[in-house]
Amino acid sequence: MTTTKKKVIGVLALQGAFIEHIEYFNKAIQLNSDNYLSYTFTIIPIKTKEELQQCDALVIPGGESSSMSYIAERTNLLPHLYAFVADENKTVWGTCAGLIFLSKQIQNGLENQKCLGGLSIETNRNAFGRQLDSFVTNLDFSKFIPNCNNFPAVFIRAPVVTKIFAENDSSVLTKIPKSGNNTSTNTEKVQVLYQLELDKNDLIVAVRQGRILGTSFHPELADDYRFHQWFIDEFVI
Ligand code: GLN
Numbered sequence: 001m002t003t004t005k006k007k008v009i010g011v012l013a014l015q016g017a018f019i020e021h022i023e024y025f026n027k028a029i030q031l032n033s034d035n036y037l038s039y040t041f042t043i044i045p046i047k048t049k050e051e052l053q054q055c056d057a058l059v060i061p062g063g064e065s066s067s068m069s070y071i072a073e074r075t076n077l078l079p080h081l082y083a084f085v086a087d088e089n090k091t092v093w094g095t096c097a098g099l100i101f102l103s104k105q106i107q108n109g110l111e112n113q114k115c116l117g118g119l120s121i122e123t124n125r126n127a128f129g130r131q132l133d134s135f136v137t138n139l140d141f142s143k144f145i146p147n148c149n150n151f152p153a154v155f156i157r158a159p160v161v162t163k164i165f166a167e168n169d170s171s172v173l174t175k176i177p178k179s180g181n182n183t184s185t186n187t188e189k190v191q192v193l194y195q196l197e198l199d200k201n202d203l204i205v206a207v208r209q210g211r212i213l214g215t216s217f218h219p220e221l222a223d224d225y226r227f228h229q230w231f232i233d234e235f236v237i
Contacts, residue, residue, distance in 0.1 A: 004040045007236055010055035012081075013045035014071040016063015016097055020220040021228075028228040039237060049080040057091040057236050058084055060098030062156065062218050065125065066110040068101055078114060085118035086186075091211045091235040092118055099214035100125055100159050107162055118212045120190050122163035127203070127216075133157055137196075141206075144193050145230045152224055153205075153217040160216055161204035164190045186210060211235065 011021045025043045029036060046052050060068070072078040084090055085102065094102040103115050105122040128135075134156045142149040188210030195202040205216035213235065219227030 004038055005237070006040050006042070007057070008042045008044065008055045009057045009059065009232075009236060010044050010046040010052060011059045011061060012068070012098070013047050014075070014077070015067050016061045017095075017218065017220055018045055018059075018061045020218075021059050021061050021095075024220045024225055024228045025232070028225040028232060031225055032229055035233075036237075041232075047075070047077070049077060052077070052080050052084055055084070055090070057093070057231075059231075060092065060094040060101050061220065062096035062098060065097040065100035065106070065115075065159075066113045068097060069114040070112075073114065081116055085116045085212070088211070091213075093213040093215075093231055093235065094119075095215050095218055095220065096156065096158055099123060099161075099216055102212065102214050103161075104165060105163070118186055119207060119209050119214050120165040120186065121161045121207060121209075121214070122165070123159045124162045125159050126157050127160040127162075128155060128158055128198075132198075139194065139196070141194060141227075144208075145226060148226050148230070151219075151227065152222045153219075154221045155205075155217050156221075158205070158216040161192075161207055161214075164192075164204075164207075186212060 011018045022043050029041050085092055100123045101116055102118045103121045103123040104117045106115055107122055107124040136152050136154050138150045139153045140149040141151050186209050190207055190209045192204050193208055194206035196205045207214050
């Protein structure tokens with residue numbers, strides 16, 4: 001008898017584009033089912049600590065990072081999110097607002113906006129000017145996703161990474177709610193996965209710090225399932 005390994009991927013469902021992520025994971029799994037014969041995946045929306053505790057991986061979607069932070073605090077999920085992000089056995093991916101929520105410092109966060117500190121970076125919200133509020137551009141990700149040299153990256157009021165902190169830099173402390181437990185234990189090095197060249201500036205739009213991934217853009221709106229497949233292959237199984 002063969003046994004399958006069970007993996008649960010949760011998508012934070014407080015606000016924003018969580019349904020799309022769930023659909024894209026299911027589609028990526030279906031399209032590559034031959035590669036996943038020894039796995040059983042469950043993709044679930046996450047609103048409560050009980051749901052979060054079932055997860056091996058968590059995706060924080062795009063939306064509005066301040067609203068996400070406020071809702072997480074109001075519903076008492078915030079301390080559990082801190083704990084999840086700090087847990088070395090868990091994997092996390094944030095897209096757009098999710099990248100902001102995962103950062104250690106927000107350059108232009110709103111009052112009392114919290115961040116989870118899993119990525120040792122500073123982000124700037126809404127970093128592209130009005131004219132570039134939203135755009136799609138084909139990017140070459142083949143340096144980290146095999147053969148993926150034409151991925152349609154969707155940017156919507158997107159953030160960029162404006163600073164990378166040294167590992168273990170304790171001078172920057174994420175604002176921690178009283179009940180929180182953010183010791184930000186991610187001691188891996190921040191790796192820049194992609195820089196977007198714009199008006200002679202290189203803008204950091206994808207980073208990885210060990211088991212935590214952050215992207216400024218929205219692969220869950222790309223009509224292309226390769227990014228989600230890569231996340232499963234590289235971070236989940
Ligand atoms: N600008 C939004 C924020 O600050 C992010 C936009 C998005 O997720 N598409 O959270």
